[in-house]
Amino acid sequence: MRRDVFQAIADPTRREIINMIANRSLNINSVTENFDVSRAAIYKHIKILTECGLIKVKQQGRERYCEAKLDGLSEVSNWVEQYRKQWEQRLDSLEVYLKELQSKNKGDDTIK
Structure with missing residues (x-):
């Protein structure tokens, strides 16, 4: 088997x-x-x-x-890689969003 x-x-x-x-x-x-x-x-x-x-x-x-004989682990690595790329993209988007929020908050602080 x-x-x-x-x-x-x-x-x-x-x-x-x-x-x-x-x-x-x-x-x-x-x-x-x-x-x-x-x-x-x-x-x-x-x-x-x-x-x-x-x-x-x-x-x-x-x-x-x-x-x-660790060549077989490449199957696992390839499978994980697709999800790593997705999470990197999501985290990059979150980083951009947080920077935008920070810059907006800094702008709000200067008005007060």
Whole structure:
């Protein structure tokens, strides 16, 4: 089953796993040591992250290492970007409006 990246980042544990392996690969034991949940629960999170294409598990000898594949987060970034642009435009309009109000209020103060 192919899951989407939004499902992967919806869970704080999965986000933390991504943060942990973003800069260096870690073996699964190292990942599980950082959480107060069962090893089976971490395996389930890793499976979801793998199905979403955000991590890859590689076998090296007897160890299995988790490696981040963060290209999939570009989908999230693109989705967020459209809303960031909208909010920037709204905030820019608000700034213009507030400056107009300020200049009107300064004009009113000089008349009194």
